[in-house]
Amino acid sequence: MPKKHQDAPAVEPVPLPAVYAHDQVTRAFADGVGAAIGPVGGLLDRLEEVLDPWRAPPAFLDWLVRITGARVETDWDERQRRTAVALAPWLAAHRGRPYALRREAEEIYGWPPERLHISDPGGVYEGNEKPPPGRMLTVTLQVQGRREDFELPLFRLVAAHCPAHLPFKTEVTGGA
Structure with a gap:
């Protein structure tokens, strides 16, 4: 009889009706x-x-x-x-709220919320009202290190959170 491997799962016996128990x-x-x-x-x-x-x-x-x-x-x-x-x-x-963007930035990338500045023009416009020209969401990240290393991740993060109807720009400041 072959030896059973120690990690092999235990085989559960399938219950049978009494009439088949001895077959x-x-x-x-x-x-x-x-x-x-x-x-x-x-x-x-x-x-x-x-x-x-x-x-x-x-x-x-x-x-x-x-x-x-x-x-x-x-x-x-x-x-x-x-x-x-x-x-x-x-x-x-x-998603789409400033605090969600900050939380994802902190938990995924380790960027402290105080280094992420969000300029959100906000506002709701009804009827014939139009938003002011140049209305744009701006997100600025202050870093220590090569700014180039942060530009693409910041852009992708903001793109995931920014409403489709609102233009945005990202800026990385500081650096070594």
Whole structure:
């Protein structure tokens, strides 16, 4: 009899009606079905772990990104991607608001909120009213380091949060 691997999942016996309990062919078939669906039962027991962005195996991370609609960039590391998945439900409700932009900037990129300045013209216009010419959202990030390293991430972040009808510009100031 072959030795069972220690990490192999336990095979759950498939219950049979009493009339088939002594039929060796039916019993062998039921044992085969139990062995085939055994790993699924183990996975279902760990479903909460698979759906948690901080405990999910790396192989499930891309799947979590897709099902949550998380915004991720191709150059993000695993921590940033997990953070994006964890933030996705909250951002779905708050995206487009300055505090959501600041929170994503801080949690994903580590940019302190006090270094991110948002000039939001705001306002609601009804009927024939028109917004003033040149109305534009401006987001400025003060950094220490090469400004070029921050320009594209800042642009992408603001583009994800800025309403489609509002033009915007980004600026990176400071630098080494």
